[in-house]
Amino acid sequence: MTVAPQRARSLSGPPRTQTFGLLRKLIGDRLALMTSAAGTYGDASRIAIGPKTLYFFNHPEYAKHVLADNSGNYHKGIGLVQAKRALGDGLLTSEGELWRKQRKTIQPVFQHKRIAAQAGVVAEEAAKLVGRLKTHVGGGPVDIVEEMTGLTLGVLGRSLLDADLGAFDSIGHSFEAVQDQAMFEMVSLSMVPTWIPLPKQLRFRKARKDLDRIVEALVVERKADPRVDGDDVLTRLIGSTKEESRPEVAKRRMRDELVTLLLAGHETTASTLGWTFHLVDRHPEVFERLHAEAVEVLGDRPPAYEDLHRLTYTTMVVEEVMRLYPPVWILTRQAQQADEIGGYPVPAGADVVVCPYTLHRHPEFWDDPGRFSPERFSAENTGSRPRYAYIPFGAGPRFCVGSNLGMMEAVFVIAMISRELRLKKRPGYEAVAEPMLSLRVRGGLPMTVHSAQ
Numbered sequence: 299m300t301v302a303p304q305r306a307r308s309l310s311g312p313p314r315t316q317t318f319g320l321l322r323k324l325i326g327d328r329l330a331l332m333t334s335a336a337g338t339y340g341d342a343s344r345i346a347i348g349p350k351t352l353y354f355f356n357h358p359e360y361a362k363h364v365l366a367d368n369s370g371n372y373h374k375g376i377g378l379v380q381a382k383r384a385l386g387d388g389l390l391t392s393e394g395e396l397w398r399k400q401r402k403t404i405q406p407v408f409q410h411k412r413i414a415a416q417a418g419v420v421a422e423e424a425a426k427l428v429g430r431l432k433t434h435v436g437g438g439p440v441d442i443v444e445e446m447t448g449l450t451l452g453v454l455g456r457s458l459l460d461a462d463l464g465a466f467d468s469i470g471h472s473f474e475a476v477q478d479q480a481m482f483e484m485v486s487l488s489m490v491p492t493w494i495p496l497p498k499q500l501r502f503r504k505a506r507k508d509l510d511r512i513v514e515a516l517v518v519e520r521k522a523d524p525r526v527d528g529d530d531v532l533t534r535l536i537g538s539t540k541e542e543s544r545p546e547v548a549k550r551r552m553r554d555e556l557v558t559l560l561l562a563g564h565e566t567t568a569s570t571l572g573w574t575f576h577l578v579d580r581h582p583e584v585f586e587r588l589h590a591e592a593v594e595v596l597g598d599r600p601p602a603y604e605d606l607h608r609l610t611y612t613t614m615v616v617e618e619v620m621r622l623y624p625p626v627w628i629l630t631r632q633a634q635q636a637d638e639i640g641g642y643p644v645p646a647g648a649d650v651v652v653c654p655y656t657l658h659r660h661p662e663f664w665d666d667p668g669r670f671s672p673e674r675f676s677a678e679n680t681g682s683r684p685r686y687a688y689i690p691f692g693a694g695p696r697f698c699v700g701s702n703l704g705m706m707e708a709v710f711v712i713a714m715i716s717r718e719l720r721l722k723k724r725p726g727y728e729a730v731a732e733p734m735l736s737l738r739v740r741g742g743l744p745m746t747v748h749s750a751q
Contacts, residue, residue, distance in 0.1 A: 307641040309353070311335070311344040320347045329627070329655060336656040342642045350376065353633075353644055354651045356660065358686035360639050361652045364631055365686075366694035371637055375630035376649045377484040383492075384476040384506065386550065388558025389699070400555060403538045404699060407458060407531050413702050416457040417603035420707050423452045424714045425600060431719060444470070446571040446711075450564035453707055458563060459516065460530040466512050473561050475505035513556045531559060566625035567704045573623040574615065574712055577670050584672065585716060587611055592717035601710045609713050614672040616708045620690035622670060624654040625704075629692060654689050663687040 312320060312335075323331040324347055332354070335343050341357035355364065364372050373393050374381075381391050389400045406412070427449045434440050447470045455463035463469060479502035483490070492499060520532050535555055542548035578585040588611065595601075595608045606613070631650045636643070644650060659667035663683060664674070673679060691698035698704070 307342075309342055309344040309642050310339045311346065311354075312338075314346055320345065332628070332651075332653045332656050333659075336653070336660075342640060350649060352376070352651050353639075353642075353648050354653070355639055355642075356653060356656050357640065358657070358660075358663065358684040361657060361689060361693065362686040363639050364650055364652055365629065365689070365692065365696070368637060369694045369696070371634050372631035372650060373634060375632035375651075377480070377630050378632075381480055383483070384480050384502075385558045385561065386554030388554040390558050390562055399538075401699065403534050404531060404555075404559070407529065407534065408699050408703060410702070412529065413706065414603040416703065417601065417706065417710070419456045420453055420710050421600035421602075421714070423449055423456070424711045426452070427711065428714055428718045431715070442575055443568065443572045446568040447564060449571075449711065450568045450707065451560075453567075453703075454560065454563040457703065458530060458559065459532045461516055461519070461532065463560075466515075468508050469512055469560070472505035472508040472512075473565065475501040476509070476561075477565075478502075509557050509560075510553060512560075513553050516556065517552060532556070562698075563700055566698075567707050569623070570616065570620055570625055570704070570708050571711060574619045574708070575715075577619060577622070578615070578716075581670060584615060584670075588615060588712060588716035592713040596713060596717060601713060603706070605713075606706060606709060609709050611672065612709050612713050612716075613705070614675040616705065616712065617675040617688075617690075618670060618672040621658040621664075621674070621688060622668075624658060624690045626690075626692065627655040628653050652689075657686075658688060658690075660687065 320331065323334075331345075335345055335354055336356045339354075341355065341360065343354045343356075345352040345354055355361065374391060378391055385391050387396060389397065389404065392400060427445060430445065431440065448464075451463045451469060455461045475498075479498045482498055483492070490496070516532060517536065520536060535552055539548040539552050542551060578588065591609060591611045595605055601609070629652045631652070633644050633646055633648045633650055636646045638644065639650075658664065661667055664687070686693060691701040691704075
């Protein structure tokens with residue numbers, strides 16, 4: 299008896315008549331676009347937007363296939379051209395042999411033993427942040443995103459580059475300008491010529507020159523004071539690029555890899571910390587538990603690496619924040635060869651999208667997914683959840699190389715701030731008479747905290 303081959307499943311999606319509405323969402327509210335597609339068309343859909351067609355997969359098994367099981371068939375996708383204008387061929391944008399070479403160069407810096415040795419650096423930078431925040435008690439609002447960006451750049455410079463990035467006041471604003479332009483080009487599908495001197499484009503050009511200047515200064519300073527036994531990223535990159543036969547290629551590689559590291563190494567953690575304080579402002583009971591754990595575990599001393607496994611509730615809070623607001627909310631790939639995902643055909647050249655933001659809110663795997671509940675990540679609640687239902691650091695070979703450093707940084711900073719600074723009580727809680735420090739989460743609500751002396 300001959301068994302007929304199983305017929306491929308058909309992808310559903312919005313009709314072409316909705317193109318202009320989809321374009322408006324792409325430009326104005328990208329999260330709503332992906333959330334609507336997941337809610338309306340299920341775990342797999344085909345979204346035609348102007349000249350682009352997105353193959354959107356929103357299930358742990360489908361994410362596993364694209365990011366891990368058949369990752370060799372899926373190279374970086376839509377947005378790559380725009381990212382390359384800012385980052386060149388750095389670790390986030392490169393492919394193939396160049397990517398493997400870059401990963402091999404940088405990977406040792408993120409080994410467990412070396413990251414553990416950086417715990418003191420993180421604690422020192424967090425203590426400086428707490429000190430700066432205390433000076434604002436009783437004053438006007440403090441931009442928490444700006445403060446967290448300064449913190450994460452400080453940690454990045456000392457822990458990975460053995461350099462003081464505080465000497466470059468413009469670095470945070472330059473990265474912001476570069477990201478704004480890259481996002482504009484992506485959502486406009488690169489239909490606006492880059493030679494048109496629009497304000498964003500002019501800021502982008504200025505910012506890119508500034509980042510080139512910063513990289514050059516870092517390299518010149520290090521070469522003037524060579525550290526034979528140094529194991530930081532900067533020393534390793536200088537050694538790696540010496541292998542290039544052409545000086546201009548070596549210089550470009552150094553620039554691309556350092557700019558990529560600087561951006562990826564600070565922005566994601568700063569974002570997670572900003573969202574954390576936004577959420578705990580709305581959930582004072584969470585902040586109270588954070589404070590109690592920090593006092594119990596740390597007392598009045600700075601955190602050490604061994605404290606990470608003891609700050610269990612703080613870790614759960616960070617994990618839940620990254621579930622609701624993942625550091626990288628969308629992962630784009632392009633199929634190199636025709637493939638099949640969950641029975642759905644994917645043609646060669648297709649733009650494939652996995653969206654951690656929607657995957658982390660999939661109702662099949664998360665009860666009441668929009669609710670902020672750190673207890674989801676307690677030991678008893680994580681055992682039965684599919685591995686790829688939660689991918690804040692990506693997955694597969696391109697899993698974020700700095701995830702361990704980022705987690706340690708976030709946990710230590712939150713523990714130290716919640717120990718030293720307390721949220722203003724909301725109705726239903728005991729009133730607080732101490733002077734208030736107002737922190738404003740950009741794009742969110744202000745929140746007030748007071749010194750916990």
